Amino acid sequence: MAALSSSVTSRSYRSGYSASFSPVKGNRHRSLSFLSASSPRGLDIHDLCVRFQSKSARASVFMQDGAIVTDSNPTENKSSLKGLKDEVLSVLSQDVAKVGAESDGQNKSTVSITVVGASGDLAKKKIFPALFALYYEGCLPEHFTIFGYSRSKMTDAELRNMVSRTLTCRIDKRANCGEKMEEFLKRCFYHSGQYDSQEHFTELDKKLKEHEGGRISNRLFYLSIPPNIFVDAVKCASTSASSVNGWTRVIVEKPFGRDSETSAALTKSLKQYLEEDQIFRIDHYLGKELVENLSVLRFSNLIFEPLWSRQYIRNVQFIFSEDFGTEGRGGYFDNYGIIRDIMQNHLLQILALFAMETPVSLDGEDIRNEKVKVLRSMRPIRVEDVVIGQYKSHTKGGVTYPAYTDDKTVPKGSLTPTFAAAALFIDNARWEGVPFLMKAGKALHTRSAEIRVQFRHVPGNLYNRNTVSNLDQATNELVIRVQPDEAIYLRINNKVPGLGMRLDRSNLNLLYSDRYSKEIPDAYERLLLDAIEGERRLFIRSDELDAAWSVFTPLIKEIEEKKRIPEYYPYGSRGPVGAHYLAAKHKVQWGDVSLDQ
Numbered sequence: 001m002a003a004l005s006s007s008v009t010s011r012s013y014r015s016g017y018s019a020s021f022s023p024v025k026g027n028r029h030r031s032l033s034f035l036s037a038s039s040p041r042g043l044d045i046h047d048l049c050v051r052f053q054s055k056s057a058r059a060s061v062f063m064q065d066g067a068i069v070t071d072s073n074p075t076e077n078k079s080s081l082k083g084l085k086d087e088v089l090s091v092l093s094q095d096v097a098k099v100g101a102e103s104d105g106q107n108k109s110t111v112s113i114t115v116v117g118a119s120g121d122l123a124k125k126k127i128f129p130a131l132f133a134l135y136y137e138g139c140l141p142e143h144f145t146i147f148g149y150s151r152s153k154m155t156d157a158e159l160r161n162m163v164s165r166t167l168t169c170r171i172d173k174r175a176n177c178g179e180k181m182e183e184f185l186k187r188c189f190y191h192s193g194q195y196d197s198q199e200h201f202t203e204l205d206k207k208l209k210e211h212e213g214g215r216i217s218n219r220l221f222y223l224s225i226p227p228n229i230f231v232d233a234v235k236c237a238s239t240s241a242s243s244v245n246g247w248t249r250v251i252v253e254k255p256f257g258r259d260s261e262t263s264a265a266l267t268k269s270l271k272q273y274l275e276e277d278q279i280f281r282i283d284h285y286l287g288k289e290l291v292e293n294l295s296v297l298r299f300s301n302l303i304f305e306p307l308w309s310r311q312y313i314r315n316v317q318f319i320f321s322e323d324f325g326t327e328g329r330g331g332y333f334d335n336y337g338i339i340r341d342i343m344q345n346h347l348l349q350i351l352a353l354f355a356m357e358t359p360v361s362l363d364g365e366d367i368r369n370e371k372v373k374v375l376r377s378m379r380p381i382r383v384e385d386v387v388i389g390q391y392k393s394h395t396k397g398g399v400t401y402p403a404y405t406d407d408k409t410v411p412k413g414s415l416t417p418t419f420a421a422a423a424l425f426i427d428n429a430r431w432e433g434v435p436f437l438m439k440a441g442k443a444l445h446t447r448s449a450e451i452r453v454q455f456r457h458v459p460g461n462l463y464n465r466n467t468v469s470n471l472d473q474a475t476n477e478l479v480i481r482v483q484p485d486e487a488i489y490l491r492i493n494n495k496v497p498g499l500g501m502r503l504d505r506s507n508l509n510l511l512y513s514d515r516y517s518k519e520i521p522d523a524y525e526r527l528l529l530d531a532i533e534g535e536r537r538l539f540i541r542s543d544e545l546d547a548a549w550s551v552f553t554p555l556i557k558e559i560e561e562k563k564r565i566p567e568y569y570p571y572g573s574r575g576p577v578g579a580h581y582l583a584a585k586h587k588v589q590w591g592d593v594s595l596d597q
């Protein structure tokens with residue numbers, strides 16, 4: 001049996017042990033990855049699911065209390081698994097020791113997080129609360145400092161006051177919340193400066209150094225500012241406020257350009273000052289619990305992966321809807337529109353995770369390699385496969401809701417779409433011919449985000465006569481509800497109890513609030529922690545971004561150059577009727593509109 005060596009990354013044990021193992025000699029086990037491990041910051045090496053791949057087969061080994069309880073592949077012989085288990089346990093013990101040593105080393109280093117654009121909406125709404133939640137959960141390093149940076153004049157006390165108004169406590173741990181907030185706020189400071197001033201960033205650097213107190217300094221800059229000043233801020237941060245002895249990383253918020261050309265130009269400018277591995281392009285949908293779970297669902301359950309192709313799946317739908325308009329963000333939104341705001345990034349990222357092949361390991365580069373392949377296999381969207389809409393004013397129950405163009409920051413007569421539906425195709429062996437439908441809109445009747453997988457009809461179905469008349473309604477559908485009320489449910493046909501033979505559609509339902517008592521962390525918490533830990537899996541690499549823009553750029557250009565008129569839909573409605581015609585053209589019914597969804 002080949003000896004194993006571990007190529008452990010610095011990944012924490014928070015979300016599953018993702019170290020990969022490879023044989024020192026021979027080539028029998030190509031890789032091992034640990035799909036689950038318990039306890040944050042501590043690894044229970046006795047309770048693991050180990051998956052490994054050999055030349056001939058893949059197998060999963062489940063260990064409980066240090067003993068193999070089951071293995072999923074009968075072709076692997078048990079005695080070799082036993083030997084493997086011993087080696088795994090021995091390598092893991094060394095890793096746990098290594099992690100212990102790393103955490104001792106933490107005392108000598110520090111992390112400084114600078115929120116650039118600290119006075120803004122996103123900083124207040126999401127970033128400071130996420131940082132507090134991480135602090136509350138004990139996830140931030142022992143030594144850390146948070147700086148707010150923006151042009152607004154503020155003292156440290158004023159920043160703390162502003163931040164304190166947005167902080168909330170976890171429902172299950174309110175007891176010492178006030179105390180924790182006080183401690184957290186004491187670690188928050190403010191520096192006022194221009195985004196293009198080397199001098200002001202040098203002042204910031206000086207203050208950071210004072211707080212770092214001679215430790216190895218690691219610095220994270222979160223660019224929470226409008227995109228036209230990204231490059232100025234990166235230039236100043238990297239030349240005047242980079243760490244000299246630790247790492248420097250920059251989280252860049254979307255939008256990453258407006259099309260292929262501007263995105264490439266932005267990447268080029270950023271790379272004048274930063275290496276690709278210092279750039280963390282954030283798409284907060286990748287930090288949502290159910291989006292992260294997508295790969296677990298696919299790759300750790302035998303029942304799904306074999307069905308995950310054109311052979312069994314008829315169509316896949318990615319649906320985003322908001323029950324409010326662009327209120328307050330019209331100025332930004334009008335320059336981008338719903339296709340760039342939601343589809344090109346959030347929905348396309350989910351699609352890539354949904355459709356990618358099995359990555360070699362859970363390592364960030366392996367996952368992103370697979371996502372790029374899917375994106376590069378996609379056809380640019382044809383204009384005839386798209387419906388665009390814009391919301392108009394609507395009065396309901398005596399309340400009048402505004403039209404998009406009633407927003408004072410939106411130019412009169414704007415044609416910017418606030419709704420779009422599109423059919424996309426992946427030209428590869430797994431997905432050829434399967435429509436991937438996207439639908440995204442603002443000011444609709446509800447707020448939700450979900451993935452709907454509609455399976456093919458049962459061939460020669462014995463029970464056709466006993467099901468509901470509409471064949472579409474009688475086929476299986478897997479629904480992954482990203483928000484609200486996170487859930488995964490599978491719609492199956494079932495016999496209605498009784499002496500007759502009548503079938504109905506019922507749900508096998510995993511509703512998170514019933515199953516898990518722990519509150520689901522906000523996406524920004526996960527992503528901030530990943531950036532601090534240098535985990536890039538959930539951030540977008542530049543080649544992914546290029547491929548994503550290639551799918552949408554020709555379409556966006558055509559819509560804008562031809563000044564295509566959107567279909568108007570009332571505020572609070574289900575959106576333009578055209579979306580149904582588009583789906584019907586591809587022999588699909590939207591899953592979210594049936595009566596028993």
Ligand SMILES: NC(=O)C1=CN([C@@H]2O[C@H](COP(=O)(O)OP(=O)(O)OC[C@H]3O[C@@H](n4cnc5c(N)ncnc54)[C@H](OP(=O)(O)O)[C@@H]3O)[C@@H](O)[C@H]2O)C=CC1
Nearest residue numbers: 117119120121122123150151152224225226227253254255
């Ligand atoms: N808000 C949200 O929900 C989301 C935002 N984003 C992205 O995050 C980033 C920040 O968003 P948000 O907080 O809403 O942005 P804001 O418009 O609130 O801007 C953030 C800060 O940047 C400074 N600023 C604003 N406009 C200018 C300007 N023209 N020139 C120089 N400085 C300016 C202001 O600070 P000061 O005047 O004090 O310098 C402001 O407080 C953007 O890239 C946005 O696209 C992404 C997803 C969601």
Ligand SMILES: O=C1O[C@H](COP(=O)(O)O)[C@@H](O)[C@H](O)[C@H]1O
Nearest residue numbers: 254284322329341342346449483
């Ligand atoms: O990126 C964006 O996302 C929000 C929706 O995020 P959610 O986490 O609240 O679903 C959207 O409102 C905004 O327009 C867009 O820029």
